[in-house]
Structures are given as structure tokens and as C-alpha cells.
Amino acid sequence: MKLNIQIIIGFFIFCSLSCGSMREVSIYEPSKSISAFDQFPYKTLFTNSSENGLWGVKNNNCKEVYFDTKNSFIGKDHLHIKWDASKCNYIGMGLKWSNYKPKNLIPIIESTAIELRVRIDSGSISNTPMFFILLDYGGNQCRANINYLDLEGGKIDTQWRRIRIPLQAFNYEKRGVNMSNIKELRLEFQRKGDLHIDNILIVPHDHNYHKAKATFKKVFKSNPIQLGVGKEYWWGINTKYSSSLQFGTSFKNESIVVDLPQSKESSWNIFGFSPYQWLRIDISNIYSTSALKFKIKATQIPKLQANFFAYTGKKRRLFKILNQSHFIDKGDGIYEAYLPLKAIKGHGEFRWDELKEIRFKILGGGQFELGDFQLIEFRGNPKKPTQWKGI
């Protein structure tokens, strides 16, 4: 019993003492966490030549690099580089950045920038042909250049001016650079220049800019597609200079009335249109089972050359002269034309995901109207386009 009492007293005293030594904490005090920037250990890239490693500082015909001890921004010296790229393919140097330790920039990518100080010996310039390159351990590189928005005072002059290159400004996504495994920072120089550089650091930075996702591409995955809707997407029709080609009204959507003498080739015998608003048209999924279809109002079938143009690619133009086998006589002077895309020579080399324009050249003249251009499904024999029962 006596022991129990002693234990209780002892426990009471312990509790009292413990409570007495407790720190008072406000329930409204925010918890202190360490920011990604604070945690990043490799904040210094260059402050002076003895503490920070560099490569590419040997002089040659195109560059002169030295560590200038006069008027440094920080430390005992700074970089001074003069370059002239007229005789060299590449002028650059690298910062070993904590002796090539692999650096994970992902946690700080949205909140930091590379900062440096620059100046020139005389005068004032608003830009210098200098690029910043991040290199990962896989050898992939991404780059950024000096942006006027982050150039202090909008100029480089004899004062030490601050430049910031936000990490977001590097095109690492496009170049497939592993930002969690960065080896070094390179400085690349183009054209001609003379620059003092000092105090290259990683610093906190708000980068409030976004990247748009405009592609200017229209993807079509199924037929039919009405082509060239809207007169503003057509060319070759300008009645101020020629009445040979004019917009007509006989068909649904846009059509062209052609009035060309049979006797001689006119210089105004071509018209064209964008399949869809001059965007880059992607029909790559359906082109092999597609045909161009259009209607003609004529007393006899005219001689036409159809051309397809791509925005890019090795083969930018395909063409086909249409013949009798492409037409079906629907009666009353109306013909339907069918041109399977697979029937066009070179179709396999053409960028059907970058289709730009469909163009017609009228060979030999005539009076007729053509219009209602569509892309339709076609699964027949490309050599016998009008014989497919699916039409």
C-alpha cells in the first residue's frame, strides 16, 4: 500500500514537471516546411574560377575566354568571353555544376530560374546571341535564350545587369530531356560578341506564362467530308483580272464556272481551295479508303488535272489527269467524277496528315461548271473508280 502511494505521488510529480516544461503552441501557427528550392543543394553554378569548374575555356580562333579580376560582380574574378562564329560551327563552354553531380530539377522546375549577371565594356545592346543549354546524362539537350522580359532594364550595358532564364523556358519536353538527371549547363554563342558573365545561380522565380496548344490541324477520321466550304478559302477567282473562272451556283456549296477558249491555253486556268479553312488537314487514317468526288455540269467531259498539295514532306505535290473512266454520266448534262486517292501516283510518299490544298488545272478550255467537292468512302478498284458498287 505504501509502495502504491509512493508510485502515485511519483507519477503525479512526473506529470506536473512534464506539463511545466511543455512549450505553448498556437493552434493557428502554420507548420514550417522546407521549400523545394531550399532543399535543392546545387544552387551555385559559377561565382569565381577557383570554386566552380568549367570546360571549354581554352582559346581558339573563334573565342577568347579568360577570368577577369577587374570589376567582378562577386568573388575574385568573372568570365569574360569574346567570340566570332564566322569561322566555327560551334562556340560553347560548359559549367560542371557541382562537379557533374546528377541534379533533379523537377521539384524546382516551376519555381526557379537560372540567374546570371552580365555586362559589356562599352555602349549598350538589347540582346546578345547567347544560348543556355541543359544537358542530361542521356546526352539530350534542351535550350533557352535570353528573353527581353527577364533582362534587367531591357538592355546589356556597362553595369552588371541581371538576366534570368526560367527553367520553364527550356524546351525540355520537346527535346525529351530528363530533367531529373541533369549533368551540366552549357553556354553557346553565335555570331559575334564580347560579354562579361558572373554569379550564375539558381534562384526562386515566378514564371506566370503558359504554353498554348494550337496545332492548326483538323483531323478527319470518317467520310464523307464536304471540302472547301467558304469562298474565302478559294483562290484563282478574281474577276478584276479574269472572267475565265467565276463562282457558280449550280451545286451545293462552292462551285466554279469555267469559261476558257478551246483554241489556246489561258494563263488563268487554275483554281484551288483549302479542304478546310487552310488548316493542316489530317486524313491519314482514311485516305486509302477515300476518293475525291465532285460534280460537273457540262455538255461534254472537260479535261482536268487534279493536284494535291501538302504543307510539308518530301513529296509536296501529287497530280492526276482525269480521264473518261473517272466520270459517270448522270444525265441532263451532269457528270460525277470519282478520283480514288490511291489511284494517284506517289500517294504512299505524300503526307496525308499535312494536306494543304486541292487544285485544278483546266486543260484545253471549255465552258462548264464544277463543284460540290467531297471526300467519300471508296473501297473499290482504284483503276476502275466508277465501277465500284459502293458508289
Place this chain on the structure above:
Amino acid sequence: MERNINIFICLVFVMAYSFNTYSQVNKVQVIKNALGNFELQRNGKPYYIKGAGAKAHFDLLAQSGANSIRVWSTNNNALLDSAYNHNLSVSLGLYVRPERSGMDYNDEYAVKGQIEYLKNEVLRYKDHPALLVWGIGNEVDLRYSNFKVWETIEIIAKFIKEVDPYHPTMTVIAGVDPSKAFYIKKNCPSIDILGLNVYGSIENAGANLRKFNWEKPYIVSEWGVNGPFEARKTSWNAKIEPPNGVKADQRKRRYLEIIEKDKELCLGSYCFLWGQKQESTATWHGMFLSNGNPTEAVDVMQYCWTGEWPKSRAPSIKNISLENIGWRKDHVLSPSKQATLRIDYFKYNNEQVTLEYILYPEAFSNKIGGDIQLSPDPINFEIIQKIGSELTFITPSKKGAYRIFAYVKNNKRQSSVANIPFLVE
């Protein structure tokens, strides 16, 4: 009283100075004249552009009858001053980064930075007395895929309209096609003039603009001989360059029969290039050699601009052949063998001309447009004999692609040049 007079004198000086500064700005505008043709006017007077893409040789340019130069960027203030001192106006380029240089027009930061930078350049140069026209961007359309670039062009053009009412805006494209005409018309209403860089495509440029429903005036902002990108290639991919004499004839015809004839829409032109640059070869577009010697292209331009040939004319190489095979064909030679190069040239009024030959390794390049290319260094080679316009030499011992150049010059250093690529295998 004396104090009042002093104040008055000072005031007069200040006013005179102010007036002088203001009056230096030349007011340029595009109008439609009584004939219904577009016309550029400078200080109220018609101003047809007889120009050249030039950064040097302004004395000779002015002497040859030109009145304007085109520069591609604002990075050299001295060029404007120098042009002004030679009574030459300037079509001043605002360098809008093309997509092919790595510019991403979806990147708001890069786009805004560029716009702010160029706005600052506009403010810096807008009152320069040599300024004629703003050239916003050069060939931004070359191999581009992001049509947002036209938004940047418009923002800058619109800004110019706000701050500089005296100088028209132009954007310069690499040849015209219907999609470019559409995008510029739609997105760039503040552009007054279309600049066309056209080489082979100059032949139909005016007609095509009309077909593409372009309704504003244009300037032929770069023109000359067909470019390397349009040239025929040898089987080893070396581009075949016509001799200077052939190129000179082409220049003359294009100016007199195409550029000058389009009175309705064309405000003038800038020939390319009043200077020298490496573009596949060191002599393709340049009207001067790398040593500064003028070629016969300079004489041609004087004829085009003034209707008169210079008193002293450069000789003119009309043909060049290697081993009796003409310059249009492939030339494949064995290593360390004797070969004969022959040129045919006109001496014109020169009593004496000098012939020189230089051998280079072939300078293959995948650069396009005006992108910078490096010049190769010449190679020593053994000459067996030079008789008249024939050179016998020993081909290099090392297999590879080469190009041999022949130069003819008179005692005033006026020159003509031709070359032949050959393969040693």
C-alpha cells in the same frame, strides 16, 4: 533689354533645333495614284524603290542609281546612319524569330518577350531619317507549322501604326502561295505591303498575287538569280551554279521585264545581294566577291536603275567547261590526273584582264533561307599550265567532292566568276 535679346536668340535656336529634328523624319505613305496604281510617296513625292539588300559598298550603290537598302534586323544602327549619309533610304527589318530557329509560337513567354523587344526597337528607330518601310519578319513562313506567328506580326504592325504614322509596314515572305496570302490577309490587317522574296518564282509572282486575291501593294524584297534551293544537283548532291554571265542576263531580264512592268501593285524592289555571302557557294547570290571586288551584276543593276551601262564594265564569263564537258553536266575525275578547265568570256571594253583559279572542297550545307553558312578554305593544287582561257591542273589525290572557281578581272578589279563542281573518285 540685352537679356531679353539673349533669351530670344536662345529660343530661336531651340525652336530651330526642334524643327530640324522633327523635319528629319521623312513621311512615307502608300497611296493610289490617278492611274489607280499603288504608289509609295516620300514627303509627298513618288518614290519608286530601286534598292538592294546591302550592308556595305554604299558609295557604289548610290553611284549606280539605287535609292534604298534593305536590312534584315536592327542590330546595326550605323547602317542606317551610313545609308542616310549616302542619300539612301532603309527598309528596316524587325527580326521576328522563325519557327525553324527553335522559336515556339505557342510559348507565351517567348512570344511576349520577342514582341516587347521589337516594340522597343520600333521606338528606337522610328524617327530615323533614313527609315522608309518597316520589314516585320523575314521568311517566318519558311517551313513553319504554327500559324500563330502571324499574330505576332500583326501585334507589331499595329503597334507601329500607333506610334509611327509615317512609315508603312511590310512583312516579308519566302515566295507566295494561297495559304500565306490567306493568313496574312486574315490575321494582319495592319500590314500595308507584302514583301516577296522570290528567286525562280519571280516569274509568276505578280500574277499569282492577283490570283490569290492579294489586294494591297507589294515590294520585291529579295530577288536575283535562281537560288541554290532551286538549282539542279549533281549525282553527289553538289548544286550547279550558272556562270556570272548567264546570271547577269537573268537579272537584267527579270528587272526589266517583270519587276518594272508591274506598275499597278509593285512599289519597287531590292536586289539580292549587294555584298557577299556563302550560300552553297561563295558566289551564288553575292554581287561582290569575298575580296570586295564588284562583279558584272553591279553593272547590270546600274543599267536597270539608270538605263546606262557604266563606262568601265566588268568582263563576263558566259561559259565554263571541264574536260570539254559543260557546266550543266556532272564531272567525275580520277585522283591526281591532269584535267583542263576552259572558260568563255566577254572582255567588253577592257584592254587587259587577269584570270585566276581557286579550288575548294565542296561546301555541303543543309541550311535554308538566309541562315548562316560557313565558307570552306581553299585547297592548294598543282597547275600545269595556263594558256589563254584554259587551265590545266592536277586533280586532288584525295577522293571527294570539289569545286573549282575561275575569276576574270580587269584593272579596276571588276570581276566575273564561274565554277564547276567535280567529284574525284
